[in-house]
Amino acid sequence: MMRFRQLLIGLALGVACDNTPDPVQPPEPPTGQLTVSLITPHSDDGALVFELRGTPVPDLVVADSAYWLYAEQVDSTTLRAVLAGDLAGALVTFEASDVNSPPSYTATVIEVADRLNRVRATVQGYALEIAP
Amino acid sequence: VLGGKATGHVSHQQDDFDFWVLRPSIDDTIHIDVDACNTCGSNGESHIRLELLAPDSITMVARGMPFDGRDSHLSYVVRTAGPYFVRVYVRHADRAYTLNFFEIKCPVAEREPNDSLTTALPMTAGETVHALLCPTLDRDLWSLRLEAGTTLEAGFEARVIGGEDDAPDLSLLTSAGSELVRSEHSRSASFRYEVPTTGTYYLMLRGFGGGLDGTYQLRTQVTGSRSPGPGDPTVVFEEDVPIPVAVAVKGNGELVIADPPERCRLLAHDRRTCFGLGPIAWDAFGNVLVYQDASGDALSEVRKRSPDRPHFKGKSTTLIPDVSALSLAVASDGSIWLSDARTRSLRHYSPAAQLIGSHDVSGVAESGAYNLAVGPGGDLYFSSGENIYRLSAGQPVLFLREGSGTGGQLGRFAFDVEGNAYVPVPGTGEIVLHDRAGGAVAAPWSWSPEEPIALAFGRNADGATNLRLFALDAGNLIELNKAGVRAAGLPRSFETACPSADEGEPNDTLGTARTISIGATTTGYSCPALDGDFFRVQVPADVRLEIDVQGADDAMLELIGPNAFHASDDDHVGRDPRIAVDEISGGTYYIAVRSHYGGPKSYTLRVQSFAPRSQPVVTAVRAAAELAKRGGVLSDAERAYLDEQGNDNGRYDVGDFRALLMREQGAAAGARP
Numbered sequence: 001m002m003r004f005r006q007l008l009i010g011l012a013l014g015v016a017c018d019n020t021p022d023p024v025q026p027p028e029p030p031t032g033q034l035t036v037s038l039i040t041p042h043s044d045d046g047a048l049v050f051e052l053r054g055t056p057v058p059d060l061v062v063a064d065s066a067y068w069l070y071a072e073q074v075d076s077t078t079l080r081a082v083l084a085g086d087l088a089g090a091l092v093t094f095e096a097s098d099v100n101s102p103p104s105y106t107a108t109v110i111e112v113a114d115r116l117n118r119v120r121a122t123v124q125g126y127a128l129e130i131a132p
Numbered sequence: 133v134l135g136g137k138a139t140g141h142v143s144h145q146q147d148d149f150d151f152w153v154l155r156p157s158i159d160d161t162i163h164i165d166v167d168a169c170n171t172c173g174s175n176g177e178s179h180i181r182l183e184l185l186a187p188d189s190i191t192m193v194a195r196g197m198p199f200d201g202r203d204s205h206l207s208y209v210v211r212t213a214g215p216y217f218v219r220v221y222v223r224h225a226d227r228a229y230t231l232n233f234f235e236i237k238c239p240v241a242e243r244e245p246n247d248s249l250t251t252a253l254p255m256t257a258g259e260t261v262h263a264l265l266c267p268t269l270d271r272d273l274w275s276l277r278l279e280a281g282t283t284l285e286a287g288f289e290a291r292v293i294g295g296e297d298d299a300p301d302l303s304l305l306t307s308a309g310s311e312l313v314r315s316e317h318s319r320s321a322s323f324r325y326e327v328p329t330t331g332t333y334y335l336m337l338r339g340f341g342g343g344l345d346g347t348y349q350l351r352t353q354v355t356g357s358r359s360p361g362p363g364d365p366t367v368v369f370e371e372d373v374p375i376p377v378a379v380a381v382k383g384n385g386e387l388v389i390a391d392p393p394e395r396c397r398l399l400a401h402d403r404r405t406c407f408g409l410g411p412i413a414w415d416a417f418g419n420v421l422v423y424q425d426a427s428g429d430a431l432s433e434v435r436k437r438s439p440d441r442p443h444f445k446g447k448s449t450t451l452i453p454d455v456s457a458l459s460l461a462v463a464s465d466g467s468i469w470l471s472d473a474r475t476r477s478l479r480h481y482s483p484a485a486q487l488i489g490s491h492d493v494s495g496v497a498e499s500g501a502y503n504l505a506v507g508p509g510g511d512l513y514f515s516s517g518e519n520i521y522r523l524s525a526g527q528p529v530l531f532l533r534e535g536s537g538t539g540g541q542l543g544r545f546a547f548d549v550e551g552n553a554y555v556p557v558p559g560t561g562e563i564v565l566h567d568r569a570g571g572a573v574a575a576p577w578s579w580s581p582e583e584p585i586a587l588a589f590g591r592n593a594d595g596a597t598n599l600r601l602f603a604l605d606a607g608n609l610i611e612l613n614k615a616g617v618r619a620a621g622l623p624r625s626f627e628t629a630c631p632s633a634d635e636g637e638p639n640d641t642l643g644t645a646r647t648i649s650i651g652a653t654t655t656g657y658s659c660p661a662l663d664g665d666f667f668r669v670q671v672p673a674d675v676r677l678e679i680d681v682q683g684a685d686d687a688m689l690e691l692i693g694p695n696a697f698h699a700s701d702d703d704h705v706g707r708d709p710r711i712a713v714d715e716i717s718g719g720t721y722y723i724a725v726r727s728h729y730g731g732p733k734s735y736t737l738r739v740q741s742f743a744p745r746s747q748p749v750v751t752a753v754r755a756a757a758e759l760a761k762r763g764g765v766l767s768d769a770e771r772a773y774l775d776e777q778g779n780d781n782g783r784y785d786v787g788d789f790r791a792l793l794m795r796e797q798g799a800a801a802g803a804r805p
Contacts, residue, residue, distance in 0.1 A: 047790035049759050068793060070756035082756040082786065084793050111759075113787035117779050117794075 032099035034130050035063060036092045036107050041125035046115035047084040050128060053077050054105030058094035067091070086115065091128070099132040106130070134160060134233050142180070143226040152218040152231065162194075162208045164218060165236045168229040170201030170293050170343055178225040182206060187214030198268035200343035201293030205236065238266035238344065247271050249309055252334055257284065260351040265290070265300065265342030273305075274335045274350065278327040280365065281358040287315075287322025290348035292341035300339025300348070307332045310371075326358070326561075328580030329365040362616025363554075363563055363578030369602060370609040411459045416466030416483055416626035417730045418661030423457040449686070449729065451485045459544070461504040461512065464623035469512050473500040478514065478523060483628055484731070489526070496521055496528045503544040503586075506623050508551035508568050515542045520555070520570075532570045544586035546601070548619035556584035556603060563587070563603070563612070577616065582606040589621025597621035630659035631732050635725075640664045642696060645722055650677075654737040658684050658727030665725045667737065673718030675741040680710040684735035686728040694719035702780070712776060715744045748773045752793045759789055 036052070038045065052060070057079050062069045067085035069092065074080050083091055096105065107128035112120040134156055142148045156162055168180040182196030182204050193216075196204030210216070220229065238244075241264035246253045252273035255261055263272055278284055284304070292299045296317065303314040304325055315321035317339070327333075337350060413421045456473040463469065466483035476494035478501060481487055493501055493514065501514035512523040518534035520542060532542075532555070543556035551568030554577065562576035563584055583606045590600030597620040601612045635656030639646045645666035648654055656665050671677055681687045689709035693699040699721070702709035725737055748770045755774060758765040766774070771784035777795070778788030 047786045047793075049786050068752070068797075070753060070760060072757060072760035074761065080760040080762075082759050082789060084790050111786045113779075113785065113790050117787040117791040119779060119781065119785040119787040 031095065031097055032132060033093050034096045034099055034105065034132060035090050036060075036094075037090050037129045037131070038087055038109075039127040039129055040088075040112075042112075042114065042120075043088070044115045045087040046113050046117065047082070048087065048112045048126075049080065049082050049110040050107055051110060052079045052081065052094075052105060052107045056097075058096065058105075060092040060094050063090035063093055080110075134162065136233050138231045138233070139229065140220065140231075141226070141228045142220055142222045144222050144224050145226070148221065150220040152220070154216045154218060154233070156210045156216060158210055158213055160210045161235075162210060162216065163205070163233065163235040164196070164207075165199065165205040165232040165234075166196060166203045166220075166229055167200075167232065168203055168227050170203040171295075172202050172225070172227075178222070178227075179203065180227055180229050181219075181221050181223070182231075183219040184208055185217040185219055187212060187216065189217050198340075199236075200266075200345075201268060201298075201341065203343075207235070236344075238270075239264060241266075241347065242272065244270075246273055248273060249275075249305070249307075249334060255335075255350075255352065257282075257352055257354040260349060262347065262349050265337065265339060265346040265348060266344060268293075268340065268342045268346075269338075270342045270346070271336060271338035275332055276335065276352065278330065278333050278354065279357075280327055280330040280360050281356065282327050282354045283356045283358075284325045284327060284333075285322060285353045285355065286325075286335055286351070287320070288337060288348050288350045289320045290337070290339070290341070291345055292319050292339070293343040293346055294341040298339060298341030300337050300341065302350070303336045303338075305334040305336055307334070309334070326579060328360070358579070360580070361563075361576050361578045362565070362574055363601070363612040364580045364616070366578065366580045366603075366605075366610040366612055368608045369611045371607075411457050413460040413462050413468075415462055415468065416628040417630065417659055417732070419729050419731070421451065421460055421462070421468065423460065452481060455479070458500050458502055459504040459514070461506050462623070462626075463506050463510055463512075464625065464627050465510070466626055466628035469504050469506070471501040471504055471514060476500045478504070478512065491523060491526045493521070493523075493528055503542065505545055505547055505553075507547040507553070508622070510623075513545070513547070513553075515545070517541055520545065520553070532566060543584055544588075546587040546589055547622040548589070548617065549597075549622055549624055550619040552618050554587050554601065556581070556587055558583040558585050565618075578612055581610060584610075594625075596625045597623070628732075630663070630730075631657050631734075633657060633734060635665040635667075637665075639666050642666055642668075642692070642722055648723075648737075648739065650739050650741045652739065655734050656725065656737065657732060657734055658687065658725060659730045659732055661727075661730030663726065663730055667723045667725070667739075669721050669723060669739055671716055671718055671721050672741065674715050674744060676712065676714045676744045677716045677721075678710070678712045678740045678742065679723055680708060680738050681725055682708045682736045682738075684725075684727040684733050685731060687735050688724075688726045688728065690724040690726075692722040692724065693717075694721065696722075714747065750774060750792065752789070752796050755789045755792050758784065759786060 055077055057073050057077065060069060060071050060081060064085065067083055069081060069083050071079055071081040107130055109123045109126040109128060112123055112126060134154065138152055140150045142150050154162060162184065164182060166180050166182050172178045179202035183192050184194040184206060185191065186193050194206040194208040196206045199205040242253060245251050252275040255274045255276050257276050257278060265272065286302060288302050290300050299317045299319050301315050301317050302321060304312045306312060313323050313325050315323050337348060411423045415421050452470065455470060458471040458473050461469040468481040470479045472479055476497060478491045478493055479487065480489045497516035502517050503515045505513050507513040513531060514521055519530060520532035521528035522531045541559055543558050545553055545555040547553050553566040555564050555566060557564060561579065561582045563578040563581060564572060565574040565577035567573050581603060584603045586604045588602050589597045590602065591597050599614045599617040599620055601617050603610050603612060633655040636646045638644050640663060645668040647668045650669060679689060679691065681689050687709055689711055690701040691699040691711050700711045700713060702711050725735060750766065750770050754765055774788045774792055775784050778791035
């Protein structure tokens with residue numbers, strides 16, 4: 001908030017005084033890696049379909065080399081992915097322009113199968129957490 | 133110094149620790165005994181703490197344990213030379229204390245140790261003993277022989293070092309150590325116990341208020357010489373049934389208990405299968421009828437279910453919806469009686485659960501009929517809690533009035549084939565026997581139960597009842613003395629017969645499998661429950677084999693290979709089972725047909741072979757793209773193929789994708805997919 005107020009003051013000064021120096025530029029948000037982690041009521045998840053929303057639509061990288069990933073951008077803000085393996089914890093990572101604002105990305109579990117290839121009757125209790 | 137004394141004072145407010153130094157020799161035994169406040173509170177926070185530290189002044193080698201009330205002591209044999217440090221502190225008080233650096237022993241009052249079944253001291257019934265609980269946590273066991281039919285009165289008075297929470301309690305144990313009765317925690321308490329079986333019993337006194345002055349007086353008195361009833365003594369068949377509700381015995385002798393915390397217990401099998409919360413019964417075809425919640429919390433329907441079996445899990449289905457069942461009973465003709473609390477009526481259903489009639493009993497049973505039993509002549513009997521009535525031509529006729537040798541509320545009663553009624557009376561802990569006219573024949577017939585609430589006769593493997601009589605009693609399932617049971621239970625057996633068609637019973641093993649040919653259609657019945665119909669079929673090599681079953685109630689299908697290995701199965705509830713195998717190896721195969729719910733409902737088995745069809749080639753990438761794009765990538769045939777090769781649930785999903793991926797990765801690794 002402090003940074004935002006300083007920016008507004010700087011902009012106001014810049015507009016009011018033509019001979020003042022250029023306004024102070026805001027610092028670039030820190031770039032880095034965000035991780036999508038699985039919160040699950042089960043211990044034998046074997047595959048899932050999930051959606052990741054946010055801009056820009058990122059490139060996903062599996063968090064475990066034993067995972068198998070297929071991802072498809074389905075519109076300007078949405079990526080839908082199929083991930084298989086002995087899933088637990090961190091699933092995929094991606095580069096984000098501002099790792100301090102992970103809420104700008106959201107992820108949703110659509111369908112899950114266990115390790116005996118049985119599809120779960122419900123995804124209740126499932127969630128995906130996005131964090132640096 | 134060892135052998136000496138020291139005094140001091142510690143305060144919790146100043147985080148005060150007192151340290152004392154001892155310089156013992158190797159092999160000396162350090163004894164330290166605290167005298168401070170042996171009656172100080174039972175909250176564990178206000179007594180003196182005592183610790184012995186090693187020569188490094190850091191490592192604690194011994195800690196004071198409660199010895200005389202809350203005052204502690206410790207003993208330690210010195211193995212390493214050097215100074216030892218005694219640390220004294222208190223947490224929530226100011227305390228003056230004395231440390232005795234010499235051994236203090238408990239006074240000798242009775243022979244110690246006597247804190248186990250094997251070291252218990254003998255006493256005779258009627259004897260009073262004077263003894264001591266010392267140190268603080270001491271417990272004393274006394275053994276005594278008691279005669280069946282007598283009543284033991286046992287009590288104690290104890291000097292308690294501390295508060296009421298530290299007071300001891302007295303327990304009576306069986307010869308195996310199981311607790312039969314326990315008094316309250318008190319300085320003085322007693323109990324009575326009617327002895328059902330002659331043998332050795334144990335009295336155990338224990339508490340937290342023992343110490344140097346923890347004396348007690350234990351007294352016993354034996355009165356009466358009541359003769360055992362015909363149903364005495366009882367034996368415990370299953371322990372630890374926390375909230376027993378109902379018990380029923382199946383046609384093969386298996387027992388099932390409704391026990392809400394466990395929700396189920398199927399005895400005679402190692403597995404436990406979940407059943408309901410209330411009344412239960414076995415129907416004429418070997419299915420379990422249970423009353424349970426339909427939607428998670430509302431109790432509102434009777435369900436029919438089958439037990440677990442290899443490859444298949446027990447399932448249940450609604451049989452009688454929208455009722456509030458207080459009790460269930462199945463007549464010899466297979467018809468089902470149900471007491472409905474909502475309408476305070478007795479409802480009568482066919483074996484297939486079609487309503488035959490309903491009888492209002494609100495005039496004699498204000499809250500509905502609690503217990504149902506099929507009695508002589510196939511008549512239904514029910515209790516209002518106080519009285520037992522016979523339903524005659526749809527009208528209740530008084531059979532047994534409250535107090536007719538029973539003296540209180542009546543539990544779930546049972547009849548034998550001679551018409552005798554075995555009636556549990558939970559309030560008196562007795563079971564009373566009445567003849568078919570309602571007269572008391574033996575009151576009590578058995579007095580060794582504590583709170584009998586439900587009776588059920590056992591059955592032989594052929595389904596006929598026998599002389600075994602079980603009862604739910606105070607957290608246990610007990611069996612009454614078989615020698616006292618006058619006749620086998622009612623209904624003796626069920627008159628309903630399972631029909632048979634093309635399956636040619638018996639065909640319930642691989643050895644008795646009936647031979648069928650490919651292309652044939654076979655009709656059969658999965659009846660009774662657990663009935664398996666086996667068929668043998670010769671299959672040529674490299675064909676596509678398709679097997680399906682239609683009809684019956686949730687049929688199950690299993691394909692067994694030439695070497696008797698389990699090849700495939702289909703157990704999906706809600707649709708007819710089907711197995712399809714491409715390019716099957718030739719040989720003799722076996723097909724097993726079962727139904728989750730056995731009964732007189734026929735099924736049709738069809739076995740067909742076809743030329744092997746070409747299999748679609750689908751890569752994992754395309755299959756994943758189908759899921760990610762939500763369609764438009766695969767054809768209908770490809771989706772159907774992947775489902776069939778996957779979890780075969782009727783639609784293509786992420787489980788089918790995973791199955792494909794596993795096959796693809798297995799093939800890439802050189803393994804068989």
